[in-house]
Amino acid sequence: MSLIQVKHLTFAYDGSYDNIFDDVSFNIDTDWKLGFTGRNGRGKTTLLNLLMGKYEYQGTISAQAQFEYFPYSVQNKEWNTLDVVEEIYPDYVHWELIRELSLLQVSDTVLYRPFDSLSQGEQTKVMLAALFLRENQFLLIDEPTNHLDMEVRELVSQYLNTKSGFILVSHDRAFLDNCVDHILSINKTNMDIQQGNFSEWWERKERQDHYELAENEKLKKDIKRLAGAAERTSGWSNEVEKTKNGSHNSGSKVDKGYVGHKAAKMMKRSKNLEHRQQAAIEEKSLLLKNIESSDSLKLSQLPYHKSQLAELDHVSIYYGDKAVCSDISFTIEKGDRIALSGKNGSGKSSLLKLIIGDNIKYSGTFRKGTQLRVSYVSQDTSYLQGTLTDYAREHGIDESLFKAILRKLDFSRIQFEKDISFYSGGQKKKVLIAKSLCEDAHLHIWDEPLNFIDVISRMQIEQLLMEYNSTMVFVEHDREFCSRIATKIVTL
Structure with missing residues (x-):
């Protein structure tokens, strides 16, 4: 077990309008099966490339493990698959490769066929098998399920469940649930790691979102009530202050000390209400930052004249x-x-x-x-x-x-x-x-x-x-x- 530590990571592409990451810090245990989720364009693949050292960035990324990226870029797809495996991992042990392929239900006969003659599912499985043979490595698996049919997805998820030490980018909920034990999420304003599979993470997120929405409504009402109370108290204190000089129409003598004390009490109450209102506003500003907008979409199909x-x-x-x-x-x-x-x-x-x-x-x-x-x-x-x-x-x-x-x-x-x-x-x-x-x-x-x-x-x-x-x-x-x-x- 070792740690991958990311500290104060800040990164933007050259000429970009904004930062992809801004002062991000988190730790990953290299024994985890880590699912990586977040909305499109938030920087999932960018983070994998940063871990691979492809771009310059501010902050530090430290790790004892070596990072390997999936899918591996095969330059010579016309080669036999065995030669492609050797290019991925020159020191592989043949019987170990056969064992991994067997777990993925791939016949060893594919090794003697051109790589580009394999189906997409077979290519995915061969590359996973080769990459997981390497020791002291942490695999960065970027959307392996695209174009894979359901049967192959299920098989690959079962295979990954037997492994550890990887980050898996996927948007397939059932796939993630089958093979991860932690979730790294890129939210609107931060990055967050939680234990559990995707469904457990999503349930906690929905619960937190509902809580924050309810708190937001409550604080909105509190702010409105406190603002009204502060305005009334301020008005009363001003009226009382005016009476210190007495009424022009009255011959009575005014106790200026008592009136001044009363006005000061009201002013203090007004200040307290103002402080409470400001505290409520600040508390409210901490809410809703990571609630994802998911407004409903509309579909207006044309009516057809036949059933x-x-x-x-x-x-x-x-x-x-x-x-x-x-x-x-x-x-x-x-x-x-x-x-x-x-x-x-x-x-x-x-x-x-x-x-x-x-x-x-x-x-x-x-x-x-x-x-x-x-x-x-x-x-x-x-x-x-x-x-x-x-x-x-x-x-x-x-x-x-x-x-x-x-x-x-x-x-x-x-x-x-x-x-x-x-x-x-x-x-x-x-x-x-x-x-x-x-x-x-x-x-x-x-x-x-x-x-x-x-x-x-x-x-x-x-x-x-x-x-x-x-x-x-x-x-x-x-x-x-x-x-x-x-x-x-x-x-x-």
Whole structure:
């Protein structure tokens, strides 16, 4: 056991508008299985790069362990997998590698195949196995679940649960719950470490948020009451002070000592009320700093004139002469939220492309309603560039609504000034989702919409889809999301 100590860490990118980290300090035990969470753009990957020593920063980071980053950057993907493993860890012991692959249910035959011929899940598992073979290292695992199907996610989470000594960046709640024992969270104003899995951390956070909101309401009322009382007392003391000189219309003699004493008491009471009011204001200012804004989103699908929007009857899809999926039958009815489930490579994305009208080779019968308008969110965000204003104009959507949705998804106004190509992976995905929510459509087709999207935004999107009687077909490997959203599951 050893400690990783971060003290007074301050960092901003060159030319940036603001600091990513400002005087941050925390300690990590190298035996922990640490889940790392926070909204998109808060600096999770940046922190991993700082631990790796990639950027200059203010403050200190000290550790006895060596940091290793996942995913490892494979330069020669055409090499055999065994040669790639040797490049990752030249001193590996062969039987230990075979043991790790066995735990991950990977056949050792993959070692003698080109690395780029392996599926994404196989590549992920081989790299994890190789990196965990190294001794005296602390692994920085950056979003390993993206593009992995549910079955592989569960297997990888079970494998990580047998290990220790890592930071895991993931937005998949079930995945985190299966394999972490501490949570490091980047909040709005600080960073915080708590013991437990994600669900335990989230329950504590909700409890703290509810407490702070209740305290905030109570203090708002106290401040208002104290302000009123202070104003009345100050007014009374001024009136009493005036009587020291006596009434012009009265012949009575005024006891100036008594009146002055009375005015002083009232002034003291007024000062006490003012101090209490100021203390309440200061106490109130300490609240709500880390409550995440998660305003509800809206979805206004166009009404369609028929109850059935599309039908697939014994459809098979081909690339060349090879069928990627066979004999698929289902209908899309109004209000259906259909999850396409299956392993990677089973044809899920191809089916979505058929529905949106791409030129896909298929057999069987596919019927789609006339004048059906479809909004599509693709997996790919690599092409995104330019300003949000230009993007909205290019796609014919309302710019104000588009930016309002992004604000609700935790975009700061500073982000509106940046080129989209500089956004994080999660922020780019939010651009596609916000565009889709702005489009007039009868049917929404979303292909892995949650890749890189932070947990709180996932919950907002869940709430949106459950609140509105939306019609959609989607592919998503987040088990929690699918169990809440899907009204039908089509397994390939």
